[in-house]
Amino acid sequence: MKNLFKFLTPLLIVLFMMLTVSEFYGQKLTPSGSGYVPVNNTKVYYEVYGEGKPIVLLHGAFMTIDMNWGQLIPELSKTRKVIALELQGHGHTPFSERKLAHTTLAGDVAKVMDYLKIEKADVLGYSFGGAVAYQFAIQSPERLNKLVIISATYKSTGWLPEVRNAFKAMKPDLFMNSPMQEAYNAVAPDKTKWTKLLEQMIASAGQPFDLGDSNISKISAPVLIISGDNDGLDKTELAKTYTLLGGGVSADMAPMPKSQLAIVPGQGHVSLMMQTATILSYLNGFLK
Numbered sequence: 001m002k003n004l005f006k007f008l009t010p011l012l013i014v015l016f017m018m019l020t021v022s023e024f025y026g027q028k029l030t031p032s033g034s035g036y037v038p039v040n041n042t043k044v045y046y047e048v049y050g051e052g053k054p055i056v057l058l059h060g061a062f063m064t065i066d067m068n069w070g071q072l073i074p075e076l077s078k079t080r081k082v083i084a085l086e087l088q089g090h091g092h093t094p095f096s097e098r099k100l101a102h103t104t105l106a107g108d109v110a111k112v113m114d115y116l117k118i119e120k121a122d123v124l125g126y127s128f129g130g131a132v133a134y135q136f137a138i139q140s141p142e143r144l145n146k147l148v149i150i151s152a153t154y155k156s157t158g159w160l161p162e163v164r165n166a167f168k169a170m171k172p173d174l175f176m177n178s179p180m181q182e183a184y185n186a187v188a189p190d191k192t193k194w195t196k197l198l199e200q201m202i203a204s205a206g207q208p209f210d211l212g213d214s215n216i217s218k219i220s221a222p223v224l225i226i227s228g229d230n231d232g233l234d235k236t237e238l239a240k241t242y243t244l245l246g247g248g249v250s251a252d253m254a255p256m257p258k259s260q261l262a263i264v265p266g267q268g269h270v271s272l273m274m275q276t277a278t279i280l281s282y283l284n285g286f287l288k
Contacts, residue, residue, distance in 0.1 A: 028066070029074055036092075039111040040104065045092035046112050047084045050077030053145075054121040055287070056109060057084040058129030060273075061201055062180040064091035064187060068126060071276045076283070083121070085112055087132065089200065091184065095193035100204040102135035102211065110140050122287055124148040126273060128201075131211070137223075138215045146287060147223045150279070151231045151269050155210035158241070163232040167205040172198040217244040222258040224286040226279065228267030235263070260286055 033048035047065055055076060059068035065084040076082050087105055089095040098104060109132065113121060122145045125133030130152020137147050156164060172195055175181060185191050223245050227233050238261070242248055245259040262282050264272060273279075 028070060029077065037112045037115040039108045040098065042088065042094065042096040042098060044088070044108050044112055045086045046116070048116070049073055049082040049084070050080055052080045054081045054083060054118050056113070056118075056121050056123045057082060058087065058109065058123065058125035058132050059084075059090065060127030060129055061205070062090070062175060062184070062198070064183045067180070067183045068129075068273065071274075072279065075276070075280055080287075083112070083116060083118070085109065087129065089193065089197040092187050092189065094189050095196050095200075100200060102132055102209070103139060105132045106135040106139055109136050110143060113143060119143070120145050122146045122148065124150070124283075125152060126150040127152050127269065131209075134211055134216070137219045137221060138211060141218075141220060144221045147219065147221050148226070148283065148286070149223065150226045151228060151233065151272050153233055153237070154212075154216055154241070155237075156208040157210070158234055158237045160232055160234050167202075170202045170205065172202065213240075213244055216241065219245060222260075222286070224260045224262070224282060226262045226264065226272070226282055228269060228272040229263050229265050231267060231269040231272055 029049055031047035031049050034046065036043040036045055057065070057069050057073075059065060065073075065086055069084055073082055073084065085108075086093040088098065088100065088108070109123070113119075120143055123133045123136055125131070125148070127150070130149040131154060133147060133149060134152070134154040137144050153159060159167075175198055181194055184194055184197075188194070225238065225242060225245075227235075227238055229235075239248065242259065242261045245257070247257045247259050247261055249257060251257070260282075264275060264278055267275060
């Protein structure tokens with residue numbers, strides 16, 4: 001099962017190099033605001049960019065704001081107020097012994113919005129952050145305008161069996177001296193917590209979860225799902241998810257659904273996030 005992650009590691013290195021190169025070309029922005037918000041006996045770090053209608057960004061597992069969103073933020077912030085968070089133990093946000101739960105992390109998102117006096121926002125989540133975004137839509141529907149999910153699922157069985165097995169086989173050593181650790185060390189308040197974060201996240205990844213088909217079907221906000229055609233998601237389950245959200249109809253014989261599904265060809269889980277122009281084209285069409 002480690003073969004999957006041996007395959008992903010070169011892609012992660014490429015991603016890290018691409019984000020680093022973008023900084024030399026002046027694309028990296030300085031946030032107009034940043035800081036910590038007290039949440040449930042810990043605190044969460046955030047950054048704010050741009051002005052306009054707010055959009056909240058939730059990163060993937062083991063990632064930082066810059067590593068996940070470094071190429072998208074400069075573009076999104078031209079017309080939007082971008083609020084990027086670092087979830088429990090990630091990046092600037094300190095490690096916490098709190099149990100990792102989607103409900104808790106989604107509650108943290110709401111607390112940050114409260115602190116920044118944002119009543120409603122669009123929410124975009126990638127991978128692990130996408131599952132948190134689904135939970136936010138379930139427990140705080142009144143705070144959500146539109147939801148964007150990139151390469152994520154709301155239940156364990158949304159991943160292909162080999163991916164689920166790989167999650168169970170993950171070990172902290174796999175991530176040691178990786179681009180993810182380098183990004184973490186650059187901003188973490190306590191670099192010695194890297195192994196603790198890995199252990200916490202790996203234990204969570206190995207546990208089955210399911211936010212509930214009935215809860216997904218009750219999401220009233222429009223949802224855009226973006227997936228790579230080979231990103232590890234079970235496309236049969238993904239089609240079922242889209243149906244739960246009102247999609248999968250014949251729009252020539254019925255009204256066009258408010259939710260959308262985009263399958264990007266020739267892309268895996270990591271490489272999908274490198275397709276900045278493609279993702280932006282979907283976001284601009286959907287969010288406007």
